[in-house]
Amino acid sequence: MLKIGLLGCGRIGQVHGRTIKRMEDARVVAVADAMEASATAMAAELGAEVRAVDAILQASDVDAVVIATPTDTHFDLIQSAAQAGKAIFCEKPIDMSVENIRVCLAVVEAAGVPFLTGFNRRFDTNFASLRARIASGAIGGVELVTITSRDPSPPPLSYIQRSGGLFRDMMIHDFDMARFLMGEEFVRLHAFGSSLVDPAIGQAGDVDTAAVILTTSSGRICQISNSRRAAYGYDQRIEVHGSDGMLRAENQLETTVELATAQGFSRSPAQHFFLERYEAAYAAVMRAFVEAANGTAPAVPGIHDGLQAQIMADAAARSLETGVPVDLPG
Amino acid sequence: MLKIGLLGCGRIGQVHGRTIKRMEDARVVAVADAMEASATAMAAELGAEVRAVDAILQASDVDAVVIATPTDTHFDLIQSAAQAGKAIFCEKPIDMSVENIRVCLAVVEAAGVPFLTGFNRRFDTNFASLRARIASGAIGGVELVTITSRDPSPPPLSYIQRSGGLFRDMMIHDFDMARFLMGEEFVRLHAFGSSLVDPAIGQAGDVDTAAVILTTSSGRICQISNSRRAAYGYDQRIEVHGSDGMLRAENQLETTVELATAQGFSRSPAQHFFLERYEAAYAAVMRAFVEAANGTAPAVPGIHDGLQAQIMADAAARSLETGVPVDLPG
Amino acid sequence: MLKIGLLGCGRIGQVHGRTIKRMEDARVVAVADAMEASATAMAAELGAEVRAVDAILQASDVDAVVIATPTDTHFDLIQSAAQAGKAIFCEKPIDMSVENIRVCLAVVEAAGVPFLTGFNRRFDTNFASLRARIASGAIGGVELVTITSRDPSPPPLSYIQRSGGLFRDMMIHDFDMARFLMGEEFVRLHAFGSSLVDPAIGQAGDVDTAAVILTTSSGRICQISNSRRAAYGYDQRIEVHGSDGMLRAENQLETTVELATAQGFSRSPAQHFFLERYEAAYAAVMRAFVEAANGTAPAVPGIHDGLQAQIMADAAARSLETGVPVDLPG
Amino acid sequence: MLKIGLLGCGRIGQVHGRTIKRMEDARVVAVADAMEASATAMAAELGAEVRAVDAILQASDVDAVVIATPTDTHFDLIQSAAQAGKAIFCEKPIDMSVENIRVCLAVVEAAGVPFLTGFNRRFDTNFASLRARIASGAIGGVELVTITSRDPSPPPLSYIQRSGGLFRDMMIHDFDMARFLMGEEFVRLHAFGSSLVDPAIGQAGDVDTAAVILTTSSGRICQISNSRRAAYGYDQRIEVHGSDGMLRAENQLETTVELATAQGFSRSPAQHFFLERYEAAYAAVMRAFVEAANGTAPAVPGIHDGLQAQIMADAAARSLETGVPVDLPG
Incomplete structure (x- = not known):
């Protein structure tokens, strides 16, 4: 116990x-x-x-x-x-x-x-399955990773102000996911961002819409995009293109019900936000911690993974500020 | 030529x-x-x-x-x-x-x-592919066939009156499809029907909503349902359940566009009616006829197939009238 | 407490x-x-x-x-x-x-x-949502209900022998669902069935593949089909066609991951069986019972609902035996 | 005539x-x-x-x-x-x-x-519908456009060598599509690319895998990615995220047939390549030309549109070469 x-x-x-x-x-x-x-x-x-x-x-x-x-x-x-x-x-x-x-x-x-960093998305059933299938060779070598992450609506401005900015608060999860899926460290990063959702976010010095491109030394590419707003719920999608095929993880919808009317075929919105969407992942990451603490499994993602993601978030903030790409430390 | x-x-x-x-x-x-x-x-x-x-x-x-x-x-x-x-x-x-x-x-x-009966649906890309995959053993032995066919809206009453009734005018296509997919003749049929779409159709002695169950001597089952009304377009779906899996052909929608809003994820309606839905099938059945006339391919579906479908339609009308199942001639 | x-x-x-x-x-x-x-x-x-x-x-x-x-x-x-x-x-x-x-x-x-019958499927998120949308008028009047229920594989023969047969053991859930969704009692039933999955099931006097058609006095129709085998997991689907549209609840798959290769686009199998598929429904039905026991909510489905489903299962067994439709008591 | x-x-x-x-x-x-x-x-x-x-x-x-x-x-x-x-x-x-x-x-x-540039994709049913729905306000203001374009396999090296490179030969369609959908000219572009599919393409001075980010003066963002290889067919997808929702156009598959087995649910590959995928678009662009020639409709996309796309392709090539973003002429 x-x-x-x-x-x-x-x-x-x-x-x-x-x-x-x-x-x-x-x-x-x-x-x-x-x-x-x-x-x-x-x-x-x-x-x-x-x-x-x-x-x-x-x-x-x-x-x-x-x-x-x-x-x-x-x-x-x-x-x-x-x-x-x-x-x-x-x-x-x-x-x-x-x-x-x-x-x-x-x-x-x-x-x-043992130290485990709370990147719970690695433990999401869909993303974990996606990575396992990459590892099993289902799509050959990974060439292009595309990560889409959109919150249903922006947090309060007070939260934005102390959040460290979108790259450190929100995209940091995607930086970790990019590393998790690519299987090779990134060497360069270019970030783009704007304030389209709420001008107050821009006035607070942050962005609410952003895209980042990451490259590895072997030339593999990762595209990440974030928005603080999605009318249809919490949008959490990943696509990995490889030499022999593609894997993608779609959103989890509230129900499997589809309504067909003269307007067409309509399914439920995506699960609203992270507490619903990652409910099982929160349980799984804590399970992983208990096993790591007991010494029956390695502590992954570790403090090193938390460090790398933070380095990438810092680089993204700097790239956005300077308008040019930033090299990541080896 | x-x-x-x-x-x-x-x-x-x-x-x-x-x-x-x-x-x-x-x-x-x-x-x-x-x-x-x-x-x-x-x-x-x-x-x-x-x-x-x-x-x-x-x-x-x-x-x-x-x-x-x-x-x-x-x-x-x-x-x-x-x-x-x-x-x-x-x-x-x-x-x-x-x-x-x-x-x-x-x-x-x-x-x-050479004689070819115009059951064009056998030549629809989807249904032809479905049958080819059954023939290739993709789902093992066929056990249960489910055919759904719904018109977008009922024809004029004048048409209904000279149509021979839903079973001979509309479901006859599904009877042929059932034979095409099952690969074994049916021995028994029970038909159910009512007039839910328009009471005038009922007054004209016809039904506008119907379901039929067909069985073969080896115990395989086919369910067919028809409606003269579908708000979302021409509904043409087939599902075949077998010992090793299931094959289903879905509707063809007007576009591949999906709209996501707070109401959920919405796709286009189904293609409106048979001229759009079966455009390629009409071309393919005529191609098959030219080849049959030239003697370069067998004439299938032939007049025998037209006869069998009509026998089934007659049996359905009789079953509906009497309220009991009808045996089909061997 | x-x-x-x-x-x-x-x-x-x-x-x-x-x-x-x-x-x-x-x-x-x-x-x-x-x-x-x-x-x-x-x-x-x-x-x-x-x-x-x-x-x-x-x-x-x-x-x-x-x-x-x-x-x-x-x-x-x-x-x-x-x-x-x-x-x-x-x-x-x-x-x-x-x-x-x-x-x-x-x-x-x-x-x-208070008495609550454990028809947990009424509490499944998808089916409950489907019914709520019928009640809200999303598809107008209900005309045709289609219920598909397939187990991943048959139970042991010893279970079959004491189960009361497919209609009383398996389809009973679908009878309750049909009543839940149709909103009008059924007056007539015709059952078809065979032993296609395992001859031993037939020798034990039971069927493993079955289809039933139910009708109401106003002419509405329900089609139910069951199989004791589905290669792709526990198949639990419902479709309700109405005057203004259609609602359908699809299977819950194991993940949202899709793999694209030269063979096409492939998604996960359906959740394996009832303990996974209805995990949340089991929790919800027990929640409903606690509220019923506390007197804060009505006890639905009640003993009357359990009785009606059993009457329908008995009727199905009789219909299968006699080969003709059976009237249901008013 | x-x-x-x-x-x-x-x-x-x-x-x-x-x-x-x-x-x-x-x-x-x-x-x-x-x-x-x-x-x-x-x-x-x-x-x-x-x-x-x-x-x-x-x-x-x-x-x-x-x-x-x-x-x-x-x-x-x-x-x-x-x-x-x-x-x-x-x-x-x-x-x-x-x-x-x-x-x-x-x-x-x-x-x-009258002069019409052959950007036939503007006339694809899906993309034209997508744009019409943006214009109708279905998703509010456009914020983030994501375009994915992948060929089933690379062209012969001889073609690559005289093609002007991926940006001028392949991504030029996507540059036009980006302008078509964004409704605001782009002011800045950053291109990334590598040779992952075939080293000979890299030796010929070209890339086979590329990603570009474009921005407008109001801060809107477009992500484009290209690959000369996709195991699952010609991959042509577009997604547009706006203030009130998202629109996306999915691939057209060869059939609507789905196979369910123990491995899961599998649909057909995407239509193989551009002659199949854009068959109707080729007819529609020529229809538009006849009308433009007759003076009954404006000639759009015109020579100006062809010019803008070429300017963007040149800029992408320069950005890739220099490793930094390139400003686009106003």
């Missing part, structure tokens, strides 16, 4: 807590949150205790921590947890600063603790 | 005439129609002469005839054409009376002329 | 037990099973006690029972539970004998306890 | 000649080709005369010319034809040199003759 400390009881912390509650071989023994009411409610629901963060990090009855607190707290928490020998699950982004992530990486590696 | 006499220059006669005009190895040399203006216009368009029907049947420069006249003229035309040694293409239904068709069959067989 | 006694800890009993475990307002307090090991394991998992069936039925700390025992025990359990004033959830079929169900119905009505 | 001179009787010249043969209000009166046998055969098929190119350009019985000769002859032919007052249809690309096209444009405008 893996004993887990849950740091952060907000929306995502609750998702992780409930996932662990359904497991036979893990349980949350302690929770912490800056909001006392949140911590208390979560503790009651999970049959856990409310404790201070430091107490959890030092507790001898805690084997692993799930870090679901605001991003700016990750830096300290990761180091303390690693030094205390806890297995670590950390929500993305690990930190807004690539330098900070490098520091964490060094500490984690020195401590030798 | 096959020289063809076109008997009947109405809607379907025009389709056949234009198909032949595009061929390199066949041409319409003479046309006839009860409406002189129709014959004259068709002759001009095809570069053919207007002649009397009898003159065409006896002409030495006519190798083959395409019979696209009203059903009640088929009986005499077929016999005369066969006795004159012409290859014969005849639109379905061959005749409203099974006895008359048997008479024609005897005359045609005695004359030894 | 609704306190529930779980009678039967087999496959379906476990599904229901685990569903209740995730609820905030209900819990299983006691379980019973003829196999002591099953009862003990389930009790441990749910934090419940193992008790004798009679003890559960009489317990003052049990508000409701979930009956998931073999069918032949339902008759006694329902009556005892009703007389003890418990709310009752009973798996389908309620009983193999229509007469027995009538007895239960009388007892349940006399006792005035 | 529009009298047309057909210049060039190769593959595309034949397509245009046969299209005109089916028209009631236009006919080919004269044909020319550098290969005498080609000209003679085409003349016989169309009932036209073989004449010298100059004779056709000066003939008083020729109202319009269709230029389907090799690209390097277009420059002279266009000028001569314009000066002779003929309406002009010219296959793309108009010329490999933007300067030459500007010269032609000046001559054509001075002569005041």
